[in-house]
Amino acid sequence: MTLYVLRRFVNYAILSLIATCMAYVLASSIFRPGDAFYGKNPRPPQSSIDASLAQLGQSPDVPVIARLWHWLVGLFTQGSLGITIGKQPVVEEIIARSGASLRLLLIGSLIGAVVGVLLGVWGAVRQYRASDQIVTYGSFLIFATPTFVVGVLLMIGATALNNSIGVQLITFTGEYSAGISGSWWDLTLDRAVHLLLPTLALILMSAASYSRYQRSVMLDVLGADYIRTARSKGLERGPALFRHGVRIALIPMSTFFAYSFGTLVAGSAMLEIVFSWRGMGQFLLQAVNTNDVNAAAGSTLFVAILVLLSSTFSEIIYAALDPRVRS
């Protein structure tokens, strides 16, 4: 099993690296980092623009492949991803910003997966009952709503709630209140309140798609002969469903999890921007708007690593659940 997982990991790692290189090449040939300097008023002398561009590794005289090589050498020898247009090391920016992004993504996707699986199993066991219908139509409705719309609608709802009770119960702009000070407890509470709405949006979004998928897999499993066998050998309905049903139904779910993780990362980046978080989503947005090649390549690498880790994680779950892979 270890060998199997390791082989998949190496495979994904190579793909991630190539994808990042392609992102660098694309950004490097499409972006026009010079614009940031030419647009300044008064315009700096040509020599200083050239020096700045060289510092970024984006000197127009150097071919794109050579720029990529230089970037890769920096990455592997010094662990550096270059500097942003604002002259900050990209690695430092990523470290400073990724905490908030990862918190949202991890909490949201884990709770979303658990809620989605439970709702899916529940819906399958109680197929066509009122509860199943409500969950089905509800998840369709959320499924049909773009992530940023979910975010803004939650904001409108929270404002209405705050106004109606006359207290700022739910605060949601930014990752924490500006200029807040106080004990560790106050700070944590403040962050938790700010985390509430974006996390809720991400949970809704992921639970909607997981529950649909889990429900249909679970229905397939429920009709299978081994459930009937388990029941006829005297196992109670509950244990039979859980030990033989849910466990089998989770196997295809682990693959689905890996597939849908990319969508989740994109959704969580959108939510960060909607809720004005200083996270990785905003970093990428800024990178494209300021023609910052290093920042764009750095955030692509960040996303690729996240997808790499989640794919490996789902392979491990797959191997743990499916005995045929283990041997």
Added chain:
Amino acid sequence: MVIAQQEAVEVSLDDEQTITKQRRPLSRNGLVWRRLRGMPRFWVGAIAFAAIVLLSIVGPFLTPWSITDRDIYNMGMGPTLRHWFGTNSIGQDIFAQTMAGLQKSLIIGLVAGILGTLLAAVIGSVAGYVGGVTDKVISWFTHLLLVVPSFFILILLSPLFKSLSWVALTFFLAIFSWMIMAQVVRNQTRSLRNRDFVRAARYMGLPTRKILSRHILPNIASLLIIDVTLGIVSMIMSETSLSYFGFGVQKPDVSLGTLLADGTSAALTRPWLFVFPAGVLIVLLFAISLIGDALRDAIDPTSGANRA
């Protein structure tokens, strides 16, 4: 085969009279249509979708305001009889803007959704049928494109299509949407590849292009139809999301995404700027997903949701 037989029995039990009257076995399409007809989901989706399409066509003629008109006496007003969806801070009519945005988003979604499925069909069936090195290369490339979510790839590429028109955006959306479906098509093709009728065609010397278009693709047409509907949903979502963050449709063009972006800053104080366009978008996407889901159940009655 087995499924078809079961189905025939079911049908004869359900509608014994019509069967004896018709005397002709139902065609596959007839069966699908019969099942679709019996699903309330399908009708809700189809009627809502038809209503929205109709609205996008006749909507602009229902209101005297155009998208550039400004009613300076009623700026920042809520919904009234004069302005059904209210006006924004410079007095533009939100209903007129929503209709224009709806048209653009619909066109982009329909074209990109269909193009994406076509790409998936061609790439997937070639990979599955030809096999060997071609298959390996295509699979590898597919996996590569899946490493970074297409939303991010499109953001990175946005300087390319931002300066062009929304037509370029449509093509870019389609180019990065085929991957998962192509894998499904490839696997289906592999299982069809060695069936007798495909072999016979091959031994008769039919060129690969014709085998694919006449024997392979018609056999997975049902899959592709489902994918088109779901593809339209995801394309409209991608377009509105990209436009919302400033990477998609650019001014002076209006799409639901740009409209929602304009409405967001005032969403908390003047909710109608956001809620009406968002509502139209959600109803549209909801309707198409209902149709897609009903189609899936009608075409493949053994899929999970239909199991008794």
